[in-house]
Amino acid sequence: MKRTQTMRAALSRATSVLVAGLVLVMSVPAGAEGPTVERQASLDHLLRHDCGSCHGMTLKGGLGPSLRPEVMKEREEISLQAIILDGVPGTPMPPWRHELSPEEVAWLVRRLRQGDAP
């Protein structure tokens, strides 16, 4: 159910972007509307496989802590965004700023908190 809603939301977002004639090249980060559908798929892939190399493929934790929604909801969105963008000094958590835009990170954090990560 949740997944269907998300997909529907993603589709409607994509449609509105199309209607507005704002189709952007894939590599260009989308604006306030969030990442494009294609980019969302690659962010999901990143989350599962690359974040997953420390946080576990199901994000339940590994060398790094759990990223499950019950844990993520305990933290402020803004501080989670800062952790992803700038890393946590003194720990293995690296900064992702040169690879991910702030909008993409905001989208990832919302996804983690909602618990509909792939």
Add this chain to the structure above:
Amino acid sequence: MIGHRSFWRPAIVALVMAAACLGRISLAPPAHADTVLRGTGDLGIVVARAAGRLALIETTRRTKLATITGLGDLSHASAVFSRDGRFAYVFGRDGGLTKVDLLAQRIAKRIIQAGNSIGGAISQDGSLVAVSNYKPGGVKVFDSRTLDLVADIPAIGADGERSKVVGLVDAPGHRFVFSLYDAGEIWVADMRADGPPELTKFTDVGDLPYDALVTADGRHYIAGLFGEDGLAKLDLWHLQKGVSRILPGYGRGEKKLPVYKMPHLEGWARAGDVMFLPAVGRHEVLVVDVRTWKEVGRVPVHGQPIFAVARPDGRQVWVNFAHPLNDTVQVIDVPSLKIVHQMTPGRAVLHLEFTPRGEQVWLSVRDSDRVDVHDTRTFERLSSLTVDKPSGIFLTARAGRVGL
């Protein structure tokens, strides 16, 4: 095919009957219908991590023999083999320990022994299998035949806190050695006596040991440190000498780069008197003289190395890399310390494994759902097999090697 089979069947039955009459073989059917008698020396498994499956492969004809399902969460899964090369013990992220029968092509036994685990080892005599756990942090030791619990070693450091355990290896003398990630300690568990393991603990070995290796002779245990430069070395012949620091310049050093994936030390590479180690956070492979434990060179490479593995003859070292440069594999020529070959199999080359004598190397190319086999002399691709999101490749030759 059917025609052939119907032609041959009476002939085979007659032969079997004749042989049985001579008392040479039994009439009992084989354990698996498609199986004829075979060894396991050319068998191996490839972890299909997203699907919780293993591909059973053989390296003589380079084929996939079977798919074994039902192994749970196999992210970051690894395996060791029974000393007869028949069983694989697979350690899954979900705390699962699965004993797989390679000949019967099925799971022999599976238990969930913890909430979150990272790897394991098999004892020198093959009787015990140990698993290192993140949650709850510690090591559990099982009877390799029955998977019954033999010992539970909670990893409570000198700080009184429970620690995640990494870098678990077997060592001669019926011992297991492992590192406490959070506490910065190395423990040696001696399993020789009946009763609880005899533990020797080394504290303050360095900040955040993230993985470790034992040298092929089983003498030296070396833990990589994430939190500071250098590595921690323990001489297992002389425990009383304690842990010493080697390569104080090794580590993230002055040019600190973000680390997107921890290097693995298990697939360490020794070639002659030198050892090759992936640098943390640098685009370099370090070369260490194992007689003096001093750094004798650095090889600039394509990205942050994850595995640096020597071909069994020691002439080449093959290296794969961390995200986002993980589509590439480079080959270092050991005598010249030069990169002699570079290939781009596809995104996310996660692991590589040589055949026992090194004529082939098997590469898992995760995002292409492919395992590639290359000739290590010509670098030519010999075969490709389809495996769903492949990660670790483990061949049975590991059964006879310390630390693997």
